[in-house]
Amino acid sequence: MKYWVEPHATEAPSEQLARQIRFAIANEQLRFGDRVPSVRALAAEALVNPNTVAKAYRQLEWEKIVESKPGDGIFVTSGAFEICKQWRDGRISSELRRALNEARLAGIDATKLSSWIQQLLKEPQGAGHEK
Amino acid sequence: MKYWVEPHATEAPSEQLARQIRFAIANEQLRFGDRVPSVRALAAEALVNPNTVAKAYRQLEWEKIVESKPGDGIFVTSGAFEICKQWRDGRISSELRRALNEARLAGIDATKLSSWIQQLLKEPQGAGHEK
Amino acid sequence: MKYWVEPHATEAPSEQLARQIRFAIANEQLRFGDRVPSVRALAAEALVNPNTVAKAYRQLEWEKIVESKPGDGIFVTSGAFEICKQWRDGRISSELRRALNEARLAGIDATKLSSWIQQLLKEPQGAGHEK
Amino acid sequence: MKYWVEPHATEAPSEQLARQIRFAIANEQLRFGDRVPSVRALAAEALVNPNTVAKAYRQLEWEKIVESKPGDGIFVTSGAFEICKQWRDGRISSELRRALNEARLAGIDATKLSSWIQQLLKEPQGAGHEK
DNA sequence: GTGGTCTAGACCACC
DNA sequence: GTGGTCTAGACCACG
Numbered sequence: 001m002k003y004w005v006e007p008h009a010t011e012a013p014s015e016q017l018a019r020q021i022r023f024a025i026a027n028e029q030l031r032f033g034d035r036v037p038s039v040r041a042l043a044a045e046a047l048v049n050p051n052t053v054a055k056a057y058r059q060l061e062w063e064k065i066v067e068s069k070p071g072d073g074i075f076v077t078s079g080a081f082e083i084c085k086q087w088r089d090g091r092i093s094s095e096l097r098r099a100l101n102e103a104r105l106a107g108i109d110a111t112k113l114s115s116w117i118q119q120l121l122k123e124p125q126g127a128g129h130e131k
Numbered sequence: 132m133k134y135w136v137e138p139h140a141t142e143a144p145s146e147q148l149a150r151q152i153r154f155a156i157a158n159e160q161l162r163f164g165d166r167v168p169s170v171r172a173l174a175a176e177a178l179v180n181p182n183t184v185a186k187a188y189r190q191l192e193w194e195k196i197v198e199s200k201p202g203d204g205i206f207v208t209s210g211a212f213e214i215c216k217q218w219r220d221g222r223i224s225s226e227l228r229r230a231l232n233e234a235r236l237a238g239i240d241a242t243k244l245s246s247w248i249q250q251l252l253k254e255p256q257g258a259g260h261e262k
Numbered sequence: 263m264k265y266w267v268e269p270h271a272t273e274a275p276s277e278q279l280a281r282q283i284r285f286a287i288a289n290e291q292l293r294f295g296d297r298v299p300s301v302r303a304l305a306a307e308a309l310v311n312p313n314t315v316a317k318a319y320r321q322l323e324w325e326k327i328v329e330s331k332p333g334d335g336i337f338v339t340s341g342a343f344e345i346c347k348q349w350r351d352g353r354i355s356s357e358l359r360r361a362l363n364e365a366r367l368a369g370i371d372a373t374k375l376s377s378w379i380q381q382l383l384k385e386p387q388g389a390g391h392e393k
Numbered sequence: 394m395k396y397w398v399e400p401h402a403t404e405a406p407s408e409q410l411a412r413q414i415r416f417a418i419a420n421e422q423l424r425f426g427d428r429v430p431s432v433r434a435l436a437a438e439a440l441v442n443p444n445t446v447a448k449a450y451r452q453l454e455w456e457k458i459v460e461s462k463p464g465d466g467i468f469v470t471s472g473a474f475e476i477c478k479q480w481r482d483g484r485i486s487s488e489l490r491r492a493l494n495e496a497r498l499a500g501i502d503a504t505k506l507s508s509w510i511q512q513l514l515k516e517p518q519g520a521g522h523e524k
Numbered sequence: 525g526t527g528g529t530c531t532a533g534a535c536c537a538c539c
Numbered sequence: 540g541t542g543g544t545c546t547a548g549a550c551c552a553c554g
Contacts (some may be wrong), residue, residue, distance in 0.1 A: 040540090378485075406545070
């Protein structure tokens with residue numbers, strides 16, 4: 001799993017990290033009992049300050065998605081999978097709804113919109129991310 | 132045309148307003164020479180501080196989309212339509228790309244994704260926005 | 263004597279252990295010349311890392327409450343009883359003062375406070391601790 | 394109302410501030426709709442870093458005790474009083490229980506303990522705080 | 525003025 | 540090594 005942060009995105013860096021962890025759990029790339037990346041390791045990988053990672057984990061902790069064992073690490077909880085799967089579905093569907101609604105409000109006609117979507121769905125999109 | 136602001140959206144209030152103006156121009160709901168709503172009127176309608184509206188207009192002015200005639204009002208420029216249409220297409224396509232890419236990263240499989248999109252495209256979505 | 267650690271208490275684990283040893287000496291459950299539990303034994307009993315126990319003993323040694331005889335064990339010193347008795351009285355009285363003062367600052371009225379204390383003093387409280 | 398922080402207490406500074414706010418609400422010194430001290434003002438009064446205050450308020454916010462209106466201030470919610478009253482009673486009673494239980498474990502006999510408590514309850518304790 | 529976020533770096537305690 | 544907290548200071552956006 002790769003984690004990264006787009007520094008200039010509208011989504012705050014700590015939110016981006018929290019989201020990526022939730023996705024990884026919903027994906028079963030991280031499972032119950034797994035240790036999530038250490039604060040310092042993730043900070044180094046994502047090129048952010050350790051405090052930013054700590055904030056993301058703090059958020060995930062009170063969502064009962066991870067559990068901190070000081071001096072040991074931070075671990076995926078037993079309920080995390082369900083929480084993250086639901087969160088992911090709600091998130092994605094709401095993002096799609098927002099984008100489609102915005103397109104409509106912007107006056108994009110249905111034909112053009114469908115053709116754009118078809119094209120975007122076919123895009124390879126590679127293994128990484130695009131800005 | 133209705134303008135409104137979602138106070139808790141990730142998009143800043145002044146950005147929401149600027150975007151809605153750009154869409155209105157791309158839609159030809161506002162045309163070259165039209166007077167845009169006054170700062171106070173728009174502030175009242177969107178329930179935001181006049182400073183927030185002023186900031187949106189400052190941005191649009193800087194983009195040569197509107198032109199301020201002190202003591203008279205703020206008007207749509209001659210080049211506005213082209214600028215806004217291009218901005219709109221870029222914006223919508225990038226928002227769609229972002230949403231679809233996020234869905235992919237979230238591990239939503241293609242079938243589920245297509246079915247979601249079909250369903251969302253059929254939604255009535257009313258005439259305005261739903262809060 | 264039983265030793266244990268509440269992992270989520272505000273008092274650090276090593277402090278909890280040191281305190282329990284001091285209490286045991288003040289109680290004369292441990293006396294001059296007695297061998298205190300070995301680092302490993304205490305670590306196993308209290309379910310903590312041996313380093314944590316070692317730290318507690320280092321502290322007690324520095325306070326001249328115990329004395330390490332390398333290759334033999336760790337022993338209660340001759341002055342330990344007096345030191346621990348004084349420490350205990352200061353500690354308990356200061357903890358009580360703190361709790362009562364906090365109650366006052368919290369706006370608990372004197373009647374309610376007295377009634378709580380009466381009730382708590384009557385509680386059986388068992389022989390050990392309740393987790 | 395005065396707020397202050399004991400820098401060397403076991404309770405973290407941000408926790409001390411959060412507690413004092415909860416007490417003030419339980420006491421009805423702060424009521425529904427009241428604006429709590431601004432981050433910067435409270436930081437100045439309590440001689441801590443603004444981030445520390447912000448952390449305390451963040452905590453209170455997700456306990457639904459206060460509500461943040463960015464650019465305006467932070468306000469006591471409608472449910473805050475009940476939440477804080479319950480929190481206060483639980484907190485005080487548990488602190489008292491802890492102190493009394495520790496006294497028992499420390500081997501303080503009941504007579505001595507009662508006499509200490511009587512004495513402490515009579516202490517004036519002034520208007521401020523004691524370290 | 526308000527709160528919110530991030531960066532940077534220090535200190536502490538536990539493993 | 541681990542997480543947790545605090546300090547300090549910068550930047551952003553809204554009122």
